[in-house]
Amino acid sequence: MKKILLIGLAVIFFMACEQKAERYSTSGPEVDLVKGLLADYQNGDWDSWKEKYADTAKVYYNQWDDSITVAQSMEGHKSTIALLSSYGFGDNVIYEKILSDKGNTWVNLWGRWEGTLKENNKVVVLPVHLSVHVLNGKIVQENGFWDNSIMQNALEEIEEMKNAPEIEKTIMANHDKMIEAWNNNDAEAFKALSSVSIIRNSNGTRQTNNQSEYTEMMNQFHTGFPDFKVSLDSYFLKDGKSYINWTCTGTNTGPFMDNPPTGKKMEIHGYSVWAFDSNGLAVQEDAFFDNMDMLSQLGYTVTPPKAN
Numbered sequence: 001m002k003k004i005l006l007i008g009l010a011v012i013f014f015m016a017c018e019q020k021a022e023r024y025s026t027s028g029p030e031v032d033l034v035k036g037l038l039a040d041y042q043n044g045d046w047d048s049w050k051e052k053y054a055d056t057a058k059v060y061y062n063q064w065d066d067s068i069t070v071a072q073s074m075e076g077h078k079s080t081i082a083l084l085s086s087y088g089f090g091d092n093v094i095y096e097k098i099l100s101d102k103g104n105t106w107v108n109l110w111g112r113w114e115g116t117l118k119e120n121n122k123v124v125v126l127p128v129h130l131s132v133h134v135l136n137g138k139i140v141q142e143n144g145f146w147d148n149s150i151m152q153n154a155l156e157e158i159e160e161m162k163n164a165p166e167i168e169k170t171i172m173a174n175h176d177k178m179i180e181a182w183n184n185n186d187a188e189a190f191k192a193l194s195s196v197s198i199i200r201n202s203n204g205t206r207q208t209n210n211q212s213e214y215t216e217m218m219n220q221f222h223t224g225f226p227d228f229k230v231s232l233d234s235y236f237l238k239d240g241k242s243y244i245n246w247t248c249t250g251t252n253t254g255p256f257m258d259n260p261p262t263g264k265k266m267e268i269h270g271y272s273v274w275a276f277d278s279n280g281l282a283v284q285e286d287a288f289f290d291n292m293d294m295l296s297q298l299g300y301t302v303t304p305p306k307a308n
Helices: 001-021 027-041 044-049 070-081 148-163 165-186 188-191 211-226 291-297
Strands: 053-061 083-086 094-099 107-117 125-136 138-143 193-201 205-208 231-238 241-251 266-275 282-287
Touching: 027 044, 027 094, 027 107, 027 125, 027 138, 044 070, 044 125, 044 165, 070 083, 125 148, 138 282, 165 188, 165 231, 165 241, 165 266, 188 193, 188 211, 205 211, 266 291, 282 291
Parallel strands: 053 138, 193 282
Antiparallel strands: 083 107, 094 107, 107 125, 125 138, 193 205, 231 241, 241 266, 266 282
16 A cells, blocks of 8 residues: 555656646757747748737737727837848847646746847947746737847937037047957057057046057067957937946956956946047047956955965
């Protein structure tokens, strides 16, 4: 009798495990449906895209209260795409199918959407999360969440440039060119955007006094971090100066500051004030960032002084 009871408990245990496993998956027809939806969106195949929704499907974007129709969702996507020269999610998308406590099948998607604006070639990156309710092979509800302000700010920059005085237009245009010069370690491109006697102060200390010293500093970063990249997070202009928030990333696989590579990654957030002359050329940068944070990420340590 005891043996039968143990066998019965084991069967119940394995059935429970099997039931639990079925509630979470990364494959199946519902996942394939959402993958197809994404492919249709990226290919602009709106007829196929629309067929994946039920006639009464409800769509919620960045809120829970007021739904829109599939037709309205499609028009919204089209209006955004019309502003772009390219767009898409790439291959780095995560899918997860779940069975809710109410027995409903949902597919969650996490992806990195990237689009390039036609007007100024600015690349906009949006982390996106979709949660899609699938019933009888059709999408009956879609919830989508992303930071609208990222795209809105990029579009406002375009409008600001259109309405700005010529000198400000030049400065704003040079922002992207300077970022490109930094990322490509292009000394000649940087020299075309700056004064011969450009100076750079780092956290209040003079670091460079001319173009040659500045571009040599750029080269030092690219030697230490071959995958070095800087991105402009936000900025505003006032009285001929530009106030910039930026992010630098890279992997230390080369010698840096006379030290051997550590193989570690860094991500540094900083702030710079750029001054320009009447022709829109950069004459001075005052950069501020947490140097100790960078060194710590690279694995350096500080030895406290010995007591006297």
